[in-house]
Amino acid sequence: MVKIGPIELPDFPLLLAPMEDVSDPPFRAVCKEQGADMMYTEFISTEGLIRDAIKSRQKLDIFDYERPIGIQIFGGDEEAMALSARIVDATQPDLIDINYGCPVKKVVCKGAGAGILRDVPKMIKLTEAVVKSTSLPVTVKTRLGWDHENRNIEEVAERLQDVGIQALSIHGRTRVQMYKGEADWTLIEKVKNNQRIKIPIFGNGDIDTPQKALEYKNKYGVDGVMIGRAAIGYPWIFREIKHFVKTGEMLAPPTVEERIDICTRHLTRSVEWKGSKLGILEMRRHYASYLKGLPNVKEYRMKLVNSDNLEELLEILENLKEAQLQLI
Template sequence: MVKIGNIDLGEFPLLLAPMEDVSDPPFRQVCKENGADMMYTEFVSSEGLIRNAAKSVQKLDIFEYERPVGIQLFGSDVETMAECTRIATKAHPDLIDINYGCPVKKVACRGAGAALLQDIPLMARMTEAVVKATHLPVTVKTRLGWDEATKNIEEVAERLQDVGIQALSIHGRTRAQLYKGEADWRLIAKVKENQRIKIPIFGNGDIDSPEKAMEYKNRFGIDGIMIGRAAIGYPWIFNEIKHFLATGEYLDAPTMIQRVAAAKQHLMFSVQWKGPVLGILEMRRHYSNYFKGLPHFKEFRMKLVQSMELDEILETMDIILKEFDGVILETKAKVVAYGGID
């Protein structure tokens, strides 16, 4: 069994990666219902939280259905991160996660996220301060290193374990790579194989099918897998992987009924949580992924992303459900024929 503190995650957990502007409560809900074992909030700015910025505070919203869930924090100042941790702890998550992996300029150029990979002593001090500021388990998500010349993840893992983290998720790219090229899991495996490392090690990067999940599980020996981009618009990937690992067989592709139902559920919760304007606007980025692969979909997508009326969007989804009876749908594993609406 894989455990983070007292949190039991089962034999081989599948984690939903924290993703800015994606992994909010509405998205987490559909992923939880489709097999995600552990989830994280979008990353929360320590400075924004201390300033009581509305967007940062709202990201602390968690719901009972999604447990276990972690709040992910990022920042560049040790004391600010400690204070932010104390505030986040009051929101009653199951753990606190520190972001040392975000590669985007607006984060890294401010000395936060993956920038800390350039200063391991500072990273260790910050992590220790966070650990001391909460009674909750503290975990970390990071990358292999800043660039090809400084892949220091083995040292990072030891140093952070020494100051008290209870799990480590590693994305198999450097900061310099951003999301380009293929994720390299060999160093993730070396961290897991290190006799000094006793905490769970989760691998992240490029897992987009049940076959790859099984291959990487067997090949690299990690304790679990963190899935990010592959779950956007396709929350079924978690149960597809679980089923394949357990049986060696594929689940059927999600039917059009399931796709429309998930998109509707996501939309309705988005409107409920964010309000009708922001909820509708921020849902627009998801439609292409929910209906990816449908032929001649552009006309319907334009209706979905141009309307500001909830009833009109729901009606368009109902039309999509009827229009695409009998199409070929893609799973994350293979292409299967869909025979029609039940």
């Protein structure tokens, strides 16, 4: 069992990474159904929360079936981080996570996300401000460091633990790498094996198959893994990893019918939560992943990304399913 404060997770838990414009409630719902053990909201700007920005407030929406779930915040101002922690506390998630890993320029240039990796003392002050402002467990997601010459994650992990965080997720790349190159898990292993580190350490980066998840579990000794891009359009990766870790055997992949049914359910939930216009628009980024590898699918995919009518979209998906089943 892995514990984060009062939260009890199974051995080697699988975490759904927080992803901007992806990890919304409709997406989290399908990942939870397929075995994600813990999930996080999209990251939320502390400035937006304080200004009462509608988009930031909407990201606070969480549901009981998602638990345990963490709300992730980011920012570069100590007072704003503390106040945001109190706002988040009132919505009663299971934990608060701080994003010190986002490499996007518009976040970094504000001294937030991975931008804070250039100023570790400030990172520690921001973290301490959040810890002192909430009764919830506080966790952190970060990277190995700013660039290859400044991969200081071992020092950062110790100092974050010292100010009270209760788990640490580490993406095995630097900020300069963005999402390029191969994630380096050797430093994640060093953090995990550090005698001073007592909190759970979760690894993130390049986990896209059950075989790799088990290999990294055994090779690097992490307490669990965080999965991001590999779950987009393929939430079944969670159940496949769990089955492989438990039995050493690959689970049969989802059927064509199941793939299209889950895609349909995701679409319906997206419209229910965001409204018709935005729900349909933001679902478009998911179709290519859900339908990847299916034969003769291009025509249907084009129709899906060009339609703005829910009934028409549901009909297209149903017609696609019938066409695919005839090919089997």
